[in-house]
Amino acid sequence: MTSRGLLLRGTVLIGVVLLLVLGLASGVLWAGTRTGLYALGLYRDGGAPTVDPTVFHRPDARSTVLPAAPSAPVLPDTSPVPGTTADEVAARIAALGPVQGESFGLVIDESTGQTLYADNPEGVAVPASTLKVLTSLAALEVYGPDHRFATRVLRDPTQPARLYLVGGGDPYLSKGPAGGPPARSSILDLAAETATELTTTGPVELVVDTSLFAGPGWNPDWIPVYRDYVAETSALWVDGARPRGAAIGRRDADPPQVAADTFVAELKRRGVQVGAITRGEAPEVATELAQVESMPVENIVEQVLIYSDNDAAEVLFRHVGRADGRSGSITDAQEAMADVLTELGAWSDGMRVVDGSGLSRANRVSASSLTHAVQVAVKPGADRYRAIPTGMSVAGVEGTLAGRFVEEGTQPGRGLVRAKTGTLTNVHSLAGYVRTGDGSWLVYAFVVNGEQEEYKTRVWLDRITATLAACGCRG
Numbered sequence: 001m002t003s004r005g006l007l008l009r010g011t012v013l014i015g016v017v018l019l020l021v022l023g024l025a026s027g028v029l030w031a032g033t034r035t036g037l038y039a040l041g042l043y044r045d046g047g048a049p050t051v052d053p054t055v056f057h058r059p060d061a062r063s064t065v066l067p068a069a070p071s072a073p074v075l076p077d078t079s080p081v082p083g084t085t086a087d088e089v090a091a092r093i094a095a096l097g098p099v100q101g102e103s104f105g106l107v108i109d110e111s112t113g114q115t116l117y118a119d120n121p122e123g124v125a126v127p128a129s130t131l132k133v134l135t136s137l138a139a140l141e142v143y144g145p146d147h148r149f150a151t152r153v154l155r156d157p158t159q160p161a162r163l164y165l166v167g168g169g170d171p172y173l174s175k176g177p178a179g180g181p182p183a184r185s186s187i188l189d190l191a192a193e194t195a196t197e198l199t200t201t202g203p204v205e206l207v208v209d210t211s212l213f214a215g216p217g218w219n220p221d222w223i224p225v226y227r228d229y230v231a232e233t234s235a236l237w238v239d240g241a242r243p244r245g246a247a248i249g250r251r252d253a254d255p256p257q258v259a260a261d262t263f264v265a266e267l268k269r270r271g272v273q274v275g276a277i278t279r280g281e282a283p284e285v286a287t288e289l290a291q292v293e294s295m296p297v298e299n300i301v302e303q304v305l306i307y308s309d310n311d312a313a314e315v316l317f318r319h320v321g322r323a324d325g326r327s328g329s330i331t332d333a334q335e336a337m338a339d340v341l342t343e344l345g346a347w348s349d350g351m352r353v354v355d356g357s358g359l360s361r362a363n364r365v366s367a368s369s370l371t372h373a374v375q376v377a378v379k380p381g382a383d384r385y386r387a388i389p390t391g392m393s394v395a396g397v398e399g400t401l402a403g404r405f406v407e408e409g410t411q412p413g414r415g416l417v418r419a420k421t422g423t424l425t426n427v428h429s430l431a432g433y434v435r436t437g438d439g440s441w442l443v444y445a446f447v448v449n450g451e452q453e454e455y456k457t458r459v460w461l462d463r464i465t466a467t468l469a470a471c472g473c474r475g
């Protein structure tokens with residue numbers, strides 16, 4: 001080899017070594033930097049919190065649709081013998097020390113049904129976003145995993161020049177092209193099909209029908225600052241009523257009007273003349289001209305859970321409020337949630353559910369209710385509720401747990417703990433499931449209310465669940 005070749009080869013080797021050293025150093029520096037930023041509130045989890053912790057404030061009938069063929073269980077079967085021992089689990093949790101504030105917790109061995117840890121499990125507390133687990137369970141029970149919500153255009157045969165744009169409560173209807181993942185439907189496609197099917201040649205009138213959900217869209221238990229965290233719930237909107245597409249930020253002031261304007265603009269682009277745009281309800285004699293369908297409910301649930309989507313959770317809440325012929329109002333949704341969760345055994349005395357997202361501090365939920373909801377969803381053959389365990393974030397990997405499990409004692413949970421998070425000022429919670437080091441499947445829920453050291457509490461929750469993941473607790 002020539003001296004020039006040797007020099008070039010040496011230069012390349014030195015460069016590779018330098019890149020490796022710099023890569024390792026940058027990884028270490030970023031891990032430390034991320035932890036510091038996280039503690040200061042400048043680095044956020046993979047998904048948005050229910051509400052910024054710096055803000056201080058105190059269907060028509062039950063669906064029977066199931067997948068055509070059973071899916072594989074989310075949790076493989078485990079041997080119930082000899083089983084994880086309650087004393088060992090309790091000892092490991094106690095070794096982590098106490099947490100400030102009032103705590104509530106429950107851990108159950110899914111393979112045996114045995115309670116391994118209980119800390120005031122029937123007491124009710126503010127759950128924050130872990131409430132979305134209950135909303136998701138109720139929606140899956142009422143509609144089934146395969147149900148889709150249709151946004152339709154109807155026409156009265158006696159008045160063919162009048163079209164009705166009827167909201168079907170699709171939380172992910174888009175004003176851009178259809179596609180994904182997730183597989184969002186598009187109001188542009190609805191307009192395209194409408195233009196194709198129209199037989200009239202003159203201008204048409206558009207009536208916007210949002211009557212699917214009765215009553216106001218704004219929950220009276222929400223405070224004004226929440227307008228950056230949730231929109232006024234409507235049966236018709238596009239892009240989650242988020243003009244900038246961000247989870248935190250201004251929402252559309254009139255979501256149905258934005259959707260109607262987008263629809264009309266596309267009709268006009270396709271040569272359809274549109275006159276007046278009004279609000280009203282489609283008559284019973286109206287027939288369907290066009291429709292687009294949402295992604296299946298199970299995929300909506302997965303999106304709600306992994307990204308803690310307040311807006312979509314509230315739409316599901318109102319859909320639950322249509323169960324058994326109800327009107328879809330906030331009051332009906334509250335009543336339906338209690339009824340459905342009671343039927344499923346996921347309701348405790350003293351509970352109160354006032355919204356679907358967990359934004360309200362008037363919500364009261366028990367650790368027992370949350371744990372049982374997860375149990376229902378992970379049992380073998382529970383295909384109807386499969387989206388709950390598959391939609392939960394993986395610790396240190398994705399969703400609202402992507403940036404967590406970075407402190408000492410939390411690493412054993414990375415990649416193993418799956419949970420729904422909950423975050424409000426002085427409120428933190430986790431509900432989910434984990435496979436232990438000795439092969440047991442555990443389901444759990446932990447809620448802490450009233451603590452003053454926000455970051456320490458979140459790390460405490462991470463450590464508890466990481467301890468469960470590392471547990472060789474068969475005694």
